[in-house]
Amino acid sequence: MSGSKLRSLVERLGGLIRTEQRSAGLDDQLQPVHQDVLHYLARCNRYSNTPAAVTEYLQITKGTASQSIRVLERRKFVLKRADKQDGRVVRLRLSLSGQRLVDKLRQRVSWQYLTDEIGSADLAAGELALTKILKHLQQHNKFRSFGQCNTCHHFCQQSPNKFKCGLTGEVLQLEETLQICREHMA
Ligand code: SF4
8 A cells, every 4th residue: 555545544534533523522512622632631641641741642732722621620521630749730630520421432433343343463454554654753743652651661560560660760550551651762
């Protein structure tokens, strides 16, 4: 397949996913960007749960990010608190109702159902190709990778169930090793 054909497919998929997302959010009066913020907060780790990281990951303006976060906070899907070490930094997390909403939104889109119908070898090949393109694009534009923790250069596995971040020196729980991180280094 040519690079331009692949790009057309990615663009088409992006448009269709956005359309599905718009209709999935109708019942809860959520715009796609609100859903993007919720999905990001459901996946990111404790070093990446700030408004600045939301802005950077979603490649949106600060104004759009803070407006979206305000809407979600007002509707009690997102909770804000000051960082324990630096009171000027705001930390965000999903409330219980925010987490439930994310689960509900995931079920409303057909992606999971459709990809279940594709063989695992095709899925793995697709993932590999798209991951490579994403990595090159991020490097080319000097964007952060926001990769999964257990693939990071700083990730240390000390024993089967003991993990540590080599950058901060802090212990990581098993579930944190699967989250995405602003400080991730490939
Ligand atoms: S190991 Fe890397 S990805 Fe994981 S928390 Fe540390 S800096 Fe982030």
